[in-house]
Ligand SMILES: Nc1ncnc2c1ncn2[C@@H]1O[C@H](COP(=O)(O)OP(=O)(O)OP(=O)(O)O)[C@@H](O)[C@H]1O
């Protein structure tokens with residue numbers, strides 16, 4: 088579904104992604120783990136069109152998207168939930184969700200998706216008139232995910248959805264990610280919480296200072312001593 | 323009664339300031355630029371209205387419309403040509419460019435038509451006045467006030483209920499997040515300039531009706547005052563610009579009424595200084611210190 092081939096991304100003269108390649112098959116949950124500053128968010132931003140790779144190629148469902156603007160990429164069915172939620176704080180929950188469906192014209196479908204999102208996150212229904220800036224961190228995360236789902240994406244990019252949440256809420260969020268995947272959305276999940284991420288992912292990639300250093304099935308990575316030492320806090 | 327009379331005058335004048343202030347605030351809200359050419363768009367609007375009335379022989383409303391449309395186009399052109407290439411440049415670069423654009427428009431108009439003033443015809447609408455409890459409200463004031471109120475309601479409707487309005491609010495809050503929704507940021511910024519400039523055009527026609535005399539440098543002082551009004555209300559905040567404009571108009575009229583009419587123009591700047599000292603985020607703004 089998504090094929091990234093040997094991309095290089097720079098911020099000025101900082102070389103942030105160094106020849107990264109990564110594949111995602113339809114229906115999978117793939118997780119990308121790595122330390123702070125490894126380049127995880129940079130990779131997601133490059134996929135969704137906020138950044139342009141200097142070279143290399145990104146194919147989404149067989150079509151090259153590496154030169155395209157974000158708008159065109161969303162339209163093709165790829166949504167990105169950015170790090171730190173980035174909800175529109177000055178707008179209500181409902182308006183945020185409406186904006187998620189900004190490019191869609193099918194009124195009926197949008198209505199159905201509102202219901203789906205409210206079913207997935209009943210909290211959002213209770214608070215649909217509330218300004219999203221006044222939501223708790225967890226609720227904002229739910230809103231950011233709901234907003235992305237309103238575009239009816241085929242592939243959903245999630246950047247650290249568990250950041251700053253209480254353990255119980257982290258569990259809920261991961262359960263919901265699994266549900267979203269069960270209902271047919273492919274997922275690329277960036278996490279620092281490697282334990283949780285590996286528990287729901289099919290496959291994983293490990294990124295270190297802009298390079299993919301390891302990849303494999305979640306089970307393989309769970310067993311790997313290198314990963315346990317570096318990311319799982321294990322012995 | 324004298325007090326009430328001045329209050330009424332102040333509200334008419336203030337509604338003109340408010341219309342101009344809205345453009346300042348909307349543009350600032352979305353691209354964080356103080357568009358110093360905005361007062362000159364107001365001036366162009368006044369002239370377009372004048373020529374529509376005198377040369378094309380049109381009435382108030384058609385002239386208003388033509389002026390608004392022309393200014394909208396002008397605003398978009400300015401944004402695309404002068405500001406868009408500088409979107410990632412430093413703020414000071416954009417600010418200096420805005421001042422340059424302002425001078426270009428002022429002296430461009432002088433080059434094309436000369437510096438001599440013109441007078442709006444006084445017979446555009448019947449010059450009657452209504453009496454409310456001894457307060458005289460001229461038909462002109464009513465028309466100006468009515469037009470401003472309708473335009474402001476329309477603006478609120480656009481910003482809160484339409485798709486483009488929601489896109490404008492989204493972009494002004496977080497450009498990248500808006501991109502991820504599929505919003506076309508460039509078009510949204512253009513729309514903001516178009517709407518803000520159209521309001522300035524309307525203000526220009528209203529100003530011509532109210533003060534009669536128009537000339538190519540007429541945008542400077544009302545432009546500065548409208549900027550003060552926008553800061554007073556809280557720059558970037560739409561209802562703030564409305565209230566700030568009205569308040570400034572009323573303050574000015576009351577200062578004149580109290581016998582200090584020579585101080586009228588100075589008052590706006592006293593207000594600016596007071597606001598910057600005591601409430602830098604403006605009446606409607608949250609007082610958070612900006613990180614620079
Ligand atoms: N806008 C920017 N300008 C310059 N350098 C940047 C910019 N954004 C990120 N970087 C640098 O690029 C590298 C990768 O950053 P990135 O945000 O992708 O890391 P990350 O893996 O998402 O980290 P975290 O887990 O902290 O979110 C870092 O060294 C960072 O300092």
Ligand SMILES: [Mg+2]
Pocket residue numbers: 127128129170246
């Ligand atoms: Mg990150």
